[in-house]
Amino acid sequence: MIDAQTIQSRFDIDHIRSQFPILSREVKGKPLVYFDNAATSQKPRQVIDALVHYYSYQNANIHRGIHSLAEEATAAFEDTRDEVKRFINAAHREEIIFTRGATEGINLVAYTWGRQNISAGDEIIISAMEHHSNIVPWQLLCEEKGALLRVIPVTGKGELDMDAFRKMLTGKTKLVAVVHVSNALGTVNPAREIITLAHEAGALVLLDGAQSTVHLDIDVQELNVDFFVFSGHKIYGPTGAGVLYGKKHLLEEMPVFLGGGEMIKEVSFEGTTYNELPYKYEAGTPNIADTVALKAALEFIRHTGKENIRRHENELLAYATEKLEQIPGVRIIGTAKEKISVISFVIDKVHPQDVGILLDNRGVAVRTGHHCAQPLMDIFCIPGTIRASFAMYNTKEEIDEMITGVQRAIKLLS
Amino acid sequence: MKTVKPIVETEQEIIEEFGLFDSWDEKYEYIIDLGKKLPTLDEEYKQDENRVRGCQSTVWLVAFYHDGQVTFKADSDAVIVKGLISMLIRVLSGHSPDEIINAPLGFIDSIGMTSHLAQTRSNGLLAMVRQMKHYALAFKLKHQSAAT
Incomplete structure (x- = not known):
């Protein structure tokens, strides 16, 4: 029997990150923060x-x-x-x-x-x-x-x-x-x-x-x-x-x-x-x-354990939700009781595309637009959202970087 | 006929202006500022027929022809795109169809905005440039055939 503590300790974020070569590259001179995992995830060395x-x-x-x-x-x-x-x-x-x-x-x-x-x-x-x-x-x-x-x-x-x-x-x-x-x-x-x-x-x-x-x-x-x-x-x-x-x-x-x-x-x-x-x-x-x-x-x-991955991703989602909710003008789209790993949001009087461009400028990759689900966007009466989607290798520090980027974008754009 | 600066000269001006910026942040700040300053398009022009396809944001573009010159007016719901459009208008508006069709527009690359020309579906600048050149070509053909 392996106890929960042992399983948890197996989830070593630094070790996980070290297995994804792309995570060590830079974008626009900044460390890559990859939050477009719902579009495609990065590949570990093993793959x-x-x-x-x-x-x-x-x-x-x-x-x-x-x-x-x-x-x-x-x-x-x-x-x-x-x-x-x-x-x-x-x-x-x-x-x-x-x-x-x-x-x-x-x-x-x-x-x-x-x-x-x-x-x-x-x-x-x-x-x-x-x-x-x-x-x-x-x-x-x-x-x-x-x-x-x-x-x-x-x-x-x-x-x-x-x-x-x-x-x-x-x-x-x-x-x-x-x-x-x-x-x-x-x-x-x-x-x-x-x-x-x-x-x-x-x-x-x-x-x-x-x-x-x-x-x-x-x-x-x-x-x-x-x-x-x-x-x-x-x-x-x-x-x-x-x-x-x-x-x-x-x-x-x-x-x-x-x-x-x-x-x-x-x-x-x-x-x-x-x-x-x-x-x-x-x-x-x-x-x-x-x-x-x-x-x-x-x-x-x-080997990493879906349970471990899920626990980590749920923590990231909760953290991102809490941080985004604190920013005036931000509205989270999709507040279902059962959610996983994806956070979509819009900002008052700010176009998602502008935020996406400015975040990219800080090395943060998010998806903006209708996410190939146009009928859904019509229901919420929005042209699209800014979407951050998390994977096992993402961290709270990366979310902080996105939050700073969003705050700065709002300041610049409004 | 009103004289306007040659296209390459305006392009050079923009390249020099961007040369003053040290960082990407400053470049984007400037573009956002241009976007905010571009006058909004009259509602009557915000029709489906004036929408530029291929943009994640909504972009409207209208062209007018007078005395051998083409002028453009445009708008977008996204500010950065609007800023980029503002630069294109500054470079191309007021020129003859031929000048517009043959405009090199190398400044986009020189100021580091090439990524906005990428074929990623989400970026509208390429569609924008194409549409402006299409208008110029259409005016050229229309007025050539009227003259013959």
């Missing part, structure tokens, strides 16, 4: 090394060659699948489909399951806090099939209106596709409750885990979620390596997506039979190197 190692020693095309290199590359690639299975507690390794990222995973489901199962008059429910990636694929599907896209409203605090959601669920509802954690507000949605309610109505659920996977413990079996997507690059892994999880029986019943090599069993001009899961959905040579390196990211998180 960078894994990429270099793969190309230096293991590079080969996978699943076909009988030579040693091909076997090693295949093993490394498939090892990541096992690590992902463990990371999200999937029941079967073939439920893990590698994609370029969350967006591709959502599109895959929309183009395969969606086109097979959605008909005229059916309804798909999304929420008003969706990122464009979880809006547009469903819009396209609904237009094509004559189905209806319904939107769960968001309250002034930035929470889903669950009463409205309950009323929306009917026999017509075929799918509920919602974000697990909002990229723009940091709201943690009640995934378990959403899934239970949707299932009771006979609908399936796709959970967009792009923001949640790095912070929360994901157990797809416990959640009983039908589809779950996430991107490797937001969890300290490489870009272009993402995951679609789907329940085995659903993936088996769904039609194929992209046609090509790898996804076939037999090809003749008379007809083609398709490969089994997961290869059925992995046409062509996949992004082998980045997928191999994704394993290093997942191991890194596992």
